[in-house]
Amino acid sequence: MDIVNDGLEKQRAKRRRVARMKKMIIYTIISFMLITLCVMIFLVFEVISLQRQIDALSAKIAVSETVDDANEMVDDSFLDNLYLVDNMDNIAEEGDIPMVYLTFDDGPSDNTDAILDILDDYNVKATFFVVGKDLDTYGDAYRRIVNDGHTIGMHSYSHNYSKLYQSEDSFVADYNKIHDLIYDTTGVDTNFYRFPGGSSNKVSNTSMSVFINYLNSVGAVYYDWNIASGDATSQAFTADELVDNVMSDVVKYKTSVVLLHDASNKNATVEALPRLIESLNEAGAVILPITEDTEIIQHVSVVQ
Known part of the structure; x- marks a missing residue:
């Protein structure tokens, strides 16, 4: 138990x-x-x-x-004696017909003929801000730009920022070199200029007012842009995206100066161009080359 x-x-x-x-x-x-x-x-x-x-x-x-x-x-010490240009008068109002200026920087290139062919197909005139290239390779391209009825302008000879903007002397020498190349090759005494990086760039070692004053002294007119397609950025936009980038901003302005690039690696720009022209036409825009009568679009100007 x-x-x-x-x-x-x-x-x-x-x-x-x-x-x-x-x-x-x-x-x-x-x-x-x-x-x-x-x-x-x-x-x-x-x-x-x-x-x-x-x-x-x-x-x-x-x-x-x-x-x-x-x-x-x-x-900014690089931009002393400058002021932001007020473009408020350029804001579009209801009933305005958009005036659009397609501008191509950095050419001529292997894509120049393709761009010119497209412009010719649509009977559109544009503006080419060219740099210094080998005449044996690209001499015909300079001439065709002019012969096809487009405006040719200067975008520096070297497009080398540090060299171009080192001093007034270096800028003047470069200016004369690209001006003479265009004149000797095409017979055009152009006075249209576009600063590499634009007039508001932050890379110049000298105040941009020095270079602007020089252009003013020789009767040259510099054009910036108020619409960027995006083809200059490191981001790889598709052709459709480039068109959308432009069209989303064109409606904002009476006068639109569109920044595009004519370079051998800008195939998307060439691909986008037909649709861009068609979209601008559908929007009722008038596409023109820059002339003496074009509204001047600038980022900054010299303080008077």
Whole structure:
């Protein structure tokens, strides 16, 4: 009997131990879950708090950048004696017919003939701001631009920023070189100029006012742009995206000077050109080459 009782007692003790172990395991799991939940709630609040701080900081930075952008033409030592050109009079109003000027920088190139063929197919005249190239290879391209009735302008001879913008002397020498190349090759005494990087570039080692004053002194007119197709950026836009980039902005202005590029690696620009012309025609735009009568589009000008 005692043996039976001892066995039963041992079984009861074992059950109690098992029950206690189960409770401990359950309590441990519950405690772990509660701790985890508390940590997660804490982390959520921390993330929300950090996001608010980031948003506030971003807002401050945006405001700061806006102020900087508004004042950079005054504060930037490279752009002293310049002011931002106010083009508010060029904002389109209802009923305005868009005047669009397609401009091609950096040519001539292996794509020049293809661009000229497309323009000819659509009976469209454009403007080519050319650089200095080997005449044995590209002499016919310079001449065809002019013979096809397009406007030819200067985009520097070297397109070497550090050399071109090193000093007034280097700029003048480069200007004369590209002007004479165009005149000697095509017979055109062009006075249209486009600064590499635009008149508001930040890479010039000399104040842009020096170069602008020189252009003014020789009767040259520099044109910037108010619409960029995007083909100059490192981002590889498709032909359709290039067209969309232009068309989304054309509606904003009475006069639109569109920045495009004539370069051997700009195949997307060539591919986009027919659809761009068709889209502009559908929008009722008039496509013209830059002439003496064209509204001047500039980013900055010399303080008078």
